Amino acid sequence: MQFLSEGVTHAFRLLIVGDAEVISAAWNSVWISISAVLLATAVSVPMAIVLYETKSWVSSSLVVLFRAALNLPTVFIGLVCYAVFSRQGPLGSAELLYSPFGVVTGEFMLAVPIVVSLTFGTLQGLDTRILETMRTLHIGSRLRWITYISEARLGMMVAVLTAFSRCITELGIAMMVGGNIKFHTRTLTTATALETSRGEFARGIAMCLILLLIGGCITVLLAWMQRTQESIRE
Amino acid sequence: MIDVTDLKVVRQSRTICQLDTLQIGSQDRIGIVGSNGSGKTTLLKVLAGLETDYHGHMNGSPEVRNHTTYVHQSPFLFRGTVLQNVVFGLRMKKFGRRERSQMALAWLNALGIAHLAERSTQNLSGGERRRTAMARALAVQPKLLLLDEPLADLDPGGIDAVVRVIHEFPHAVVIASPVTLPAELSCRIVTLERQKPHFADAKP
Numbered sequence: 352m353q354f355l356s357e358g359v360t361h362a363f364r365l366l367i368v369g370d371a372e373v374i375s376a377a378w379n380s381v382w383i384s385i386s387a388v389l390l391a392t393a394v395s396v397p398m399a400i401v402l403y404e405t406k407s408w409v410s411s412s413l414v415v416l417f418r419a420a421l422n423l424p425t426v427f428i429g430l431v432c433y434a435v436f437s438r439q440g441p442l443g444s445a446e447l448l449y450s451p452f453g454v455v456t457g458e459f460m461l462a463v464p465i466v467v468s469l470t471f472g473t474l475q476g477l478d479t480r481i482l483e484t485m486r487t488l489h490i491g492s493r494l495r496w497i498t499y500i501s502e503a504r505l506g507m508m509v510a511v512l513t514a515f516s517r518c519i520t521e522l523g524i525a526m527m528v529g530g531n532i533k534f535h536t537r538t539l540t541t542a543t544a545l546e547t548s549r550g551e552f553a554r555g556i557a558m559c560l561i562l563l564l565i566g567g568c569i570t571v572l573l574a575w576m577q578r579t580q581e582s583i584r585e
Numbered sequence: 586m587i588d589v590t591d592l593k594v595v596r597q598s599r600t601i602c603q604l605d606t607l608q609i610g611s612q613d614r615i616g617i618v619g620s621n622g623s624g625k626t627t628l629l630k631v632l633a634g635l636e637t638d639y640h641g642h643m644n645g646s647p648e649v650r651n652h653t654t655y656v657h658q659s660p661f662l663f664r665g666t667v668l669q670n671v672v673f674g675l676r677m678k679k680f681g682r683r684e685r686s687q688m689a690l691a692w693l694n695a696l697g698i699a700h701l702a703e704r705s706t707q708n709l710s711g712g713e714r715r716r717t718a719m720a721r722a723l724a725v726q727p728k729l730l731l732l733d734e735p736l737a738d739l740d741p742g743g744i745d746a747v748v749r750v751i752h753e754f755p756h757a758v759v760i761a762s763p764v765t766l767p768a769e770l771s772c773r774i775v776t777l778e779r780q781k782p783h784f785a786d787a788k789p
Contacts (some may be wrong), residue, residue, distance in 0.1 A: 480661035483635050487655040488674040488725060501664060 354552060361553030362560055373554065375534045376542040377561050383451055383525075383538065384518040387458035388466075392511050395466035400499055402467070403474040414471055420464035425457075425523030432457040432528045449530040454538070457524035462514035469513060473506025474499060505580045509573060516569050520562060586611045586757060587632065587645035587729065594627050594639045602627035602639075607775060609729065609757050614770055617761040619777030625761035628777065629655060629731045632759060654727035658734045658761075660718030662706040667693065667717045670706060674725040692720040697746040711738035719747065723754065730758045736767075 365373050402410045434440050436448040436456075447453035481502055485495050500507065522540040529536030531545055539558045546554040587609040594602040602624025609615060609632075617625045630636035631643065633655035654674075662670050671689035680688065693699040696716045701709065709717065715738055722730060735751070736744050748769050751758055766772050 478661055480657050480659075481663075483630075483633075483655070483657070484661050486635060487633050487653065487731075488721070489651060489654075489677060490674070491677055494676055498663065 358552035358556045362557035365553060365557045366560065370554070370557070372533070372537075372542070373557050373561070376537045376539050376558060379451060379536065380519050380538040380540070380562075381565075383454050384458060384515055386455045387518050388462050388511060388515045390455070391459050391462035391466050391514060395463050395510075396470055396500065396507060397496070398463075399467050399470035399474060400496055402471055403499075414468070417464045417467045417471070421468055423461070423464070425461060425521040426527065427523075428457050428460050429523040429527030432460070432524065436528065448528065449532060449536060451529065451536050454525050454529040454536060457528045458518040458521065461521060461524065462518055465514040465517060466510045469510030470503070470507050473503045473510065476506070477503055505576055508576055512569050512573055516566060519565055586613075586649050587643065589632075590642045592628070592631065592639060592641035592643070594624065594631065594636065602631070602777070604628060604641075604775075604777070609759065611728070611757055612755065613757045613759075614751070614772045615757075615759045616766040616770065616772035616774045617759060617777060618765065618774055619761075619763065620779070621763060623777040623779050625763075625777055626658060626733055629733055629759065629761050632729070633731050649728050652726075652728035653731065654722040654725055654729075655731040656715075656718050656722045656733060656735065658737070660714055662709070662714055662717055664706065666703050666705060667698065667709070667713075668702040670717055671720045671724050674721050678725070689720070689724055692724045693717075695723075695746070695750050696720050697742060712740060712743050715739065716743060716747065719750075723750065726756070728756050730754065730756065732758065732760045734762055735760060736762065 402414055432453060433448065435442050436445065436453050437443055438448075447456060477499070481498070485498060490498070520540060522544060525531070525536070525538045525541045526544070529538065529541065531537050531541040537545075539562050543555045543558040543562075546552070546558065587607075589604060589607040589609075592602065592604040592607075593600060601622075604624075607615075617628060619625050627636060631639055633653055634650055635655065663673060668686065668689055671692060672685045675685040675688060678685075690699055690702060693702055696719060698713060698716050698720070701713060701717070706714070706717065715735065719732070719735060722732075732751075735747055739747060744767070748767050751760070751770060760766060760770070760772065766774070
């Protein structure tokens with residue numbers, strides 16, 4: 352047990368002095384995940400609105416597909432990205448393999464089904480009178496979309512934060528597509544796996560502490576948003 | 586303006602609305618009166634184009650269909666202030682920001698709730714919500730205005746204001762109500778019953 356307590360103490364020391372490897376991995380994790388989720392949100396929210404407004408078997412089938420994609424293992428997405436980005440793959444010339452942008456692409460694929468499914472669920476839960484009121488006031492699509500986003504903003508924020516928390520904690524894509532290259536594609540999760548396998552528990556624990564801190568912040572943020580929403584309703 | 590014939594709406598093998606014929610002229614005042622469950626709301630939703638799964642025929646020009654507005658029995662108000670809600674429908678019209686606000690305020694004033702213009706919709710009573718929704722619908726100047734129980738929840742002053750506004754409205758208005766409508770509205774009454782409707786023209 353002594354190695355664990357020493358590890359935790361050393362981890363705090365690394366965090367306080369701002370160890371370059373830890374800071375680099377943390378920064379990579381944050382910017383890669385934020386980029387992937389922002390891109391996914393820009394694509395997924397309009398997609399969810401279109402699926403909500405289009406009542407057809409095609410849209411229903413797509414929703415089922417997106418829901419099924421929630422269960423995709425990250426190593427499977429990593430494998431697909433690896434195959435596509437490798438030299439022999441269709442996007443080999445883009446040189447995305449072992450680059451942070453390759454990881455962004457992989458995490459984008461991970462985030463899209465989450466944001467689409469959760470946003471669609473939120474829209475389905477909206478009061479039916481919203482759509483009816485807008486239809487009888489003959490509101491155009493732009494204003495209609497803005498209204499959906501305004502009325503369903505809490506659910507959409509939950510979708511975005513859920514996607515972010517999934518992206519920042521995933522290992523498969525970052526490891527397979529990024530390659531865990533120091534100061535380049537190394538993230539908190541790949542660094543934790545590496546440092547632990549090397550017996551460098553302190554670094555591993557320091558990385559995990561940052562991940563836990565980010566996870567904690569997201570939980571607090573979600574709880575605060577939910578409380579704000581409830582107080583507005585009251 | 587709109588002709589409805591042999592209308593029948595069936596849900597789960599049950600007829601929830603049935604009507605032999607209904608003609609709506611461009612300046613008509615029609616009261617749809619019937620007990621709970623007689624299909625008043627369903628009929629208004631068919632006229633509004635919100636309910637499309639029905640048997641029978643409904644003829645009306647696209648011009649009227651694109652200028653038909655429906656106010657729910659329990660209206661929905663968007664986030665924001667009363668004024669923002671009334672302006673909402675006007676955002677699709679080619680008016681300037683100031684003009685839109687002035688028009689919205691004029692309708693709020695006509696319905697006696699101009700003092701609520703800056704109040705959040707979260708802090709309104711049932712009657713205030715109803716009048717806000719009505720102002721929002723009137724502001725877009727529909728050719729056909731469909732009101733579902735517009736006098737419910739209103740105090741006597743509110744009823745007077747709404748009746749006066751409906752009376753002076755220059756286009757067609759169809760009002761659904763479970764009780765007899767005030768004589769000042771001089772409505773042609775269509776009575777809906779659970780099984781089969783019959784008509785009684787109350788217009789003098």
